[in-house]
Amino acid sequence: MNVKTRPHNNTRLKLSLWLALTGFIALLFADIDIHRASPSQELLRMGQGLMAPNFWSYREIASSAFNTLAFALQGMALASAAGFVLALLYRHPLVRGFCAFIRAIHELFWALIFIQLFGLSPLTGLLAIAIPYAGTLAKIYGELFEETEAAPRNNLLQSAGLSAFFYTTLPLAWRPLLQYTSYRFECAIRSSIVLGFVGLPTLGYHLETALGNGQYNDAAALLYVLLAIVLSLRWWLKKALLPGYLIAALIYLPPTAHFSWANIARFLSEDIIPAPLRNKTNTDYVAVFDWLAMLWQQQILPGVTSTLILSQIALLLTAILSLAWFPLNSRQFFSPLKRSLGDGFLIIARTLPEYLLAFIGLLLLGPSMLPAILALGIHNGAIIAHLLGRYSGELVLREDACTGINRYSYEILPRVYRQFLAFLLYRWEVIMRETAILGMLGIGTLGFYIDSAFEEFRFDRAMLLILCAAILNIIADILARTLRQRLHLRPSPETL
Amino acid sequence: MRLLTVLTALLVSSSISLSALAETFSFTAIPDQDESRLQERFGKVAAYLEKELGVKVKYVPVKSYAAAVTAFRNNQVQLAWFGGLSGVQARELVSGSEAIAQGYEDQFFVTYLIANKRSGLSKSNDFPADIANKTFTFGAKGSTSGRLMPEFYIREHFKKSPEQVFTRVGFSDDHSRTIALVQSGAYELGAVNYKVWEDELAAGIIDPSQVSVIWQTPSYPDYQWSIRGDVDARWGAGFKAKVKQTLLNISDAEILAAFPRQSFVEATNDDYQPIKDTAIAIGLMDAE
Amino acid sequence: MFELHKISLKYRKQTVLKDVSLTIRQGESVALVGPSGAGKSTLLKHLRSLQAAKVAWCPQHAGLVPMLSAYHNMYMGGLSRHSALYNLANLLRPLAIPKAELQTLAQSLALDAELYSRVDELSGGQQQRVAIGRALYQQQAIFIGDEPVSAVDAIQADKMLSLISQRHQTIVLALHDTEQALRVCQRIIGLKDGAIAFDLPSAQVTAEQLAALYQA
Structure with a gap:
């Protein structure tokens, strides 16, 4: 590598200071009070629930678990097929832009839109997962294709075209492609669960009911089922069995919908047209401007501001927690037995969707930004800590290296810091996306106003606000990528 | 306007039922x-x-x-x-x-404003102006008794939006949760459907020593x-x-x-x- | 076939060949010799680029797809002769015609036992023979090879080179083994310091000329 272009430690330090500074400044403006008279009492009740899960009160546990899997399987099947085709065209800037846009809209927002078109139907769940995931997979597949070794392809006659792709690029990219797709399947299960919170019949549906009503024994049973599904993935998610699973999922939950063309036509041609333009023969620009100004002032600006504030604090907490936790999964600090306990905690924390964690946090701590910050920090911190721990375990230290806190600060931290920043920047855009969504739980981020717009059947406003959230995510995406390039950071895509 | 025929009638609800036919x-x-x-x-x-x-x-x-x-x-x-x-x-x-x-x-429904005992508010016949600068939870965003009517009277009295009147405004999603939130002190005040309040009071779910009604709105359908x-x-x-x-x-x-x-x-x-x-x-x- | 007139070539932004003029006619077999860094590879790449669609190409580094079998790597030479659908079917399961063709080819390359093994499980010499097989299966009239037998033992190397000679009208090879070059090719081009030191029929090349080529 050319010495001149290698970033100084200085640049990394500067980035770290910036992240810390914005996080702390955001903290000054954040609303992080605890508004619950006795959180410890509620926590105790939850703990009791976890000790005594009630597997019998819900006849629907099995059916909702199957629904969760069916949505995830079908969504991923469609997403990986579409993502693959898009990845073939990924060099085209229009395709790139299209993929960035569809993945910038969270699956819950897609679900809210499709519920208007197709009702609470299987098709809604399928599309809500498939569309944003296709955008993400297209990006990753496209990058994997671009990164393959060029020599085998260049040695062939140039006229081989698509055939050359299947004989050289695809086999070369195949393993990481499968790995990433199976990681993404785990994410799809989480998304599928969260879709239950807006009414699709997955585990999340019953979790929301049980938690909201304080039936913690029932909630515990559902949580254990959720964990069992995700943690057992590696034993039952086999390539050879996938076609069978997919057929079973299609038979169990055919992707049908409950819709009328008239409704869809009305939604597209009337409902999403800004109110001042609707049913008017001549365009009243002043009214449109007033409408936009009102939305900007009352919803977009406050929504974007709190989204930014919350996500910066959450990013800071993620950074702190991942640095504090990664030794739990590191060979350098703990024996295999202790490490498996530590990593067990990290795996459970990363398995629970941040939406669910925030929901539980709100029940415990009352309404403020605090539960959302904690949920985002714990979930994302655990993801980074798990990966960073594994990474640090591969380092070879000299025989007489110091131990304990000295080893941490002198030997390990300087060596993993670059990787840590890379992971953190990758999570940044994810955190931004999730922060907007957590508004649907009543925290004042963009999701709050989007949810309100849907509740008021003002789809014109909902669409505009979703567009704003998408733009915010695209900016974060571009910014994170630029920073990664400037700092020459390139982690495995597993963390996306 | 006649809606076009439904493509398929497979309904999905909390449990998937294949037996739901078009005639259901x-x-x-x-x-x-x-x-x-x-x-x-x-x-x-x-x-x-x-x-x-x-x-x-x-x-x-x-x-x-x-x-x-x-x-x-x-x-x-x-x-x-x-x-x-x-x-x-x-x-x-x-x-x-x-x-x-x-x-x-x-035909003549009303909303109760309820308050946690720590708020120090007590029942009144006139609109309780001293609810300002406290924390307040509505029910669902689309609720008549839990949002529309109480917000109307709050705006009418203060000539300000609820966000400006209270230090914090929340939406609990349903009346049972509104009662639970005010009873636990998560919010000092709430607006609740009077029928749900009386139903749960009779069922013994509400602890009257913690939460009580301080005002009721005029009636509405x-x-x-x-x-x-x-x-x-x-x-x-x-x-x-x-x-x-x-x-x-x-x-x-x-x-x-x-x-x-x-x-x-x-x-x-x-x-x-x-x-x-x-x-x-x-x-x-x-x-x- | 190939005509270069006072051409300069660059490798990674540095000029490695200056004002080179060269003509190669159909039916010739030409060996490029000279110390490493003399510009042999650069010249070969340039020659290939002049007739990209007509050249069977065998590079210095095999550039195989490690997770595919020797069969599939060699088949790649023939991709452009078939439709994409045919190629895809053959990728999933070898089809009868190419299977028969490649089995014969593998025999002549002494690869018949390894035909269906993944190439990353093969030795360096075997991998190089797979790369030769891929070039042969391109079935072109011109063969350009950059040290095509460097990892193969001497006896097999001669066999491979004569196989290549049999199957192509025109051959251009870069070889570090000058003896080998003299045995196989009719014409020898000595490269040194970015220029052609000599360009003679094999019979006229002297030992002194060759020795001078490799002296610093």
């Missing part, structure tokens, strides 16, 4: 209370309707007020137990639909059964009238107690004009 008459209700109570209430209604109407009847539970309206709009359900506001919204979205019956009490205009085309002429009569005829004390209403009486779309006007007045709906 489905209904839903706004989730204004915790779900076990709703299941109990509407399970009874479904059984009663099925017996009286002679068609298969299914209750479709939903997660939010908006989801109830959307299900009605998409013809996933043909009948719904709406609140005043959600009914107005639904009937705006589905032309030809109409309100056919309301609870006797819904609230819950009603609304039905789609195209049901006669699917279940035969006179079906709508039959559904209406069946609802008005409910005399089973158990069913009535589950709502709880003393009886059901006739309702028309016009009965809800005041609700629509209020929604427009506080900016929840756009004026036409």
Whole structure:
């Protein structure tokens, strides 16, 4: 590598200071009070629930678990097929832009839109997962294709075209492609669960009911089922069995919908047209401007501001927690037995969707930004800590290296810091996306106003606000990528 | 406007049922209370309707007020137990639909403002101006008794939005949760459907030493059964009238107690004009 | 066939060949010799680029797809002769015609036992023979090879080179083994310091000329 272009430690330090500074400044403006008279009492009740899960009160546990899997399987099947085709065209800037846009809209927002078109139907769940995931997979597949070794392809006659792709690029990219797709399947299960919170019949549906009503024994049973599904993935998610699973999922939950063309036509041609333009023969620009100004002032600006504030604090907490936790999964600090306990905690924390964690946090701590910050920090911190721990375990230290806190600060931290920043920047855009969504739980981020717009059947406003959230995510995406390039950071895509 | 034929009739609700055929008459209700109570209430209604109407009847539970309206709009359900506001919204979205019956009490419904004892507020007959600068939770965003009417009176009195009047404003999603949140002190004040309050008070769920009613709004029309205009085309002429009569005829004390209403009486779309006007007045709906 | 007139070539932004003029006619077999860094590879790449669609190409580094079998790597030479659908079917399961063709080819390359093994499980010499097989299966009239037998033992190397000679009208090879070059090719081009030191029929090349080529 050319010495001149290698970033100084200085640049990394500067980035770290910036992240810390914005996080702390955001903290000054954040609303992080605890508004619950006795959180410890509620926590105790939850703990009791976890000790005594009630597997019998819900006849629907099995059916909702199957629904969760069916949505995830079908969504991923469609997403990986579409993502693959898009990845073939990924060099085209229009395709790139299209993929960035569809993945910038969270699956819950897609679900809210499709519920208007197709009702609470299987098709809604399928599309809500498939569309944003296709955008993400297209990006990753496209990058994997671009990164393959060029020599085998260049040695062939140039006229081989698509055939050359299947004989050289695809086999070369195949393993990481499968790995990433199976990681993404785990994410799809989480998304599928969260879709239950807006009414699709997955585990999340019953979790929301049980938690909201304080039936913690029932909630515990559902949580254990959720964990069992995700943690057992590696034993039952086999390539050879996938076609069978997919057929079973299609038979169990055919992707049908409950819709009328008239409704869809009305939604597209009337409902999403800004109110001042609707049913008017001549365009009243002043009214449109007033409408936009009102939305900007009352919803977009406050929504974007709190989204930014919350996500910066959450990013800071993620950074702190991942640095504090990664030794739990590191060979350098703990024996295999202790490490498996530590990593067990990290795996459970990363398995629970941040939406669910925030929901539980709100029940415990009352309404403020605090539960959302904690949920985002714990979930994302655990993801980074798990990966960073594994990474640090591969380092070879000299025989007489110091131990304990000295080893941490002198030997390990300087060596993993670059990787840590890379992971953190990758999570940044994810955190931004999730922060907007957590508004649907009543925290004042963009999701709050989007949810309100849907509740008021003002789809014109909902669409505009979703567009704003998408733009915010695209900016974060571009910014994170630029920073990664400037700092020459390139982690495995597993963390996306 | 006649809605086009439904492509497929496989309904999805909390449990997937393959037996739901096109002929199944489905209904839903706004989730204004915790779900076990709703299941109990509407399970009874479904059984009663099925017996009286002679068609298969299914209750479709939903997660939010908006989801109830959307299900009605998409013809996933043909009948719904709406609140005043959600009914107005639904009937705006589905032309030809109409309100056919309301609870006797819904003709003069009220909202209770409730307060945690630590707020130091006590019952008054006039609007309690000293609620300003406290924390306040509404019910669902689309609730009539939990949001629309209390917000209207708050705006009318203070000439400010709730966000400006209170230090914190939340939406609990349903009345049971509003009561629980105020009782636990998570919010100092809340607005709640008086029927749910009295129902839960009688059931012993509420601890009167922690939370109490401090004011009640003037009366307004609230819950009603609304039905789609195209049901006669699917279940035969006179079906709508039959559904209406069946609802008005409910005399089973158990069913009535589950709502709880003393009886059901006739309702028309016009009965809800005041609700629509209020929604427009506080900016929840756009004026036409 | 190939005509270069006072051409300069660059490798990684540095000029490695200056004002080179060269003509190669159909039917010739030409060996490029000279110390490493003399510009042999650069010249070969340039020659290939002049007739990209007509050249069977065998590079210095095999550039195989490690997770595919020797069979599939060699088949790649023939991709452009078939439709994409045919190629895809053959990728999933070898089809009868190419299977028969490649089995014969593998025999002549002494690869018949390894035909269906993944190439990353093969030795360096075997991998190089797979790369030769891929070039042969391109079935072109011109063969350009950059040290095509460097990893193969001496006896096999001669066999491979004569196989290549049999199957192509025109051959251009870069070889570090000058003896080998003299045995196989009719014409030898000596490269040194970015220029052609000599360009003679094999019979006329002297030992002194060759020795001078490799002196610093």
